[in-house]
Amino acid sequence: AQSVTQLDSHVSVSEGTPVLLRCNYSSSYSPSLFWYVQHPNKGLQLLLKYTSAATLVKGINGFEAEFKKSETSFHLTKPSAHMSDAAEYFCVRGDSSYKLIFGSGTRLLVRP
Amino acid sequence: DGGITQSPKYLFRKEGQNVTLSCEQNLNHDAMYWYRQDPGQGLRLIYYSQIVNDFQKGDIAEGYSVSREKKESFPLTVTSAQKNPTAFYLCASSTFTRTSGYLFEQFFGPGTRLTVL
Numbered sequence: 001a002q003s004v005t006q007l008d009s010h011v012s013v014s015e016g017t018p019v020l021l022r023c024n025y026s027s028s029y030s031p032s033l034f035w036y037v038q039h040p041n042k043g044l045q046l047l048l049k050y051t052s053a054a055t056l057v058k059g060i061n062g063f064e065a066e067f068k069k070s071e072t073s074f075h076l077t078k079p080s081a082h083m084s085d086a087a088e089y090f091c092v093r094g095d096s097s098y099k100l101i102f103g104s105g106t107r108l109l110v111r112p
Numbered sequence: 113d114g115g116i117t118q119s120p121k122y123l124f125r126k127e128g129q130n131v132t133l134s135c136e137q138n139l140n141h142d143a144m145y146w147y148r149q150d151p152g153q154g155l156r157l158i159y160y161s162q163i164v165n166d167f168q169k170g171d172i173a174e175g176y177s178v179s180r181e182k183k184e185s186f187p188l189t190v191t192s193a194q195k196n197p198t199a200f201y202l203c204a205s206s207t208f209t210r211t212s213g214y215l216f217e218q219f220f221g222p223g224t225r226l227t228v229l
Contacts, residue, residue, distance in 0.1 A: 009152075034217055041200075041223070041225070043116075043118075043220035043223050044202065044204075045220070046219070099157055099160070099170070100157075100218060102154030103154055104152075104153060104154045105152075105154055
């Protein structure tokens with residue numbers, strides 16, 4: 001079965017330091033991959049998506065992710081964390097039909 | 113303003129009661145989806161609809177029902193058969209078709225928090 005694994009349930013960083021949220025996907029045909037962010041009691045907002053046009057994908061709010069087929073990874077990064085980045089982040093892939101498969105989420109804490 | 117609206121934001125249900133959650137979109141999307149989110153977990157698919165008057169069960173459809181009579185509307189009914197309905201419910205929509213093998217992203221509403229009293 002196709003799956004998505006987010007390697008850390010919680011990540012804590014200091015404001016102004018880099019962010020790395022890790023995601024691995026089960027290997028199959030070239031997947032559709034997304035990162036979404038969810039602030040408390042809110043819906044999900046799309047940060048970025050992988051569409052095969054480029055392996056390094058730039059998203060909103062300074063986030064980017066790199067698709068590495070050899071490692072089946074799609075890690076999310078940001079050079080400098082801001083307090084407003086504190087939220088839950090979901091790595092998501094499309095399956096062979098029209099459904100999305102969600103990772104279990106990584107909660108990002110940003111310390112002042 | 114294009115987007116997805118869900119109502120109500122908070123909903124309380126008594127034991128044995130059916131309740132209906134509303135989802136409306138004005139993005140002209142063909143496909144709509146309902147998800148359930150429990151604390152510390154990712155989203156699980158309840159039902160989805162790729163076109164008007166058609167819908168399919170997702171991974172956890174038992175105790176739920178839906179209808180898709182209009183393109184812009186996809187209400188979810190939580191029936192008394194759903195034994196543990198307390199959760200955060202999210203509706204989403206997307207363009208139906210793929211392109212070059214890649215799935216279009218889904219756009220999410222703000223959610224409805226359902227609590228059983």
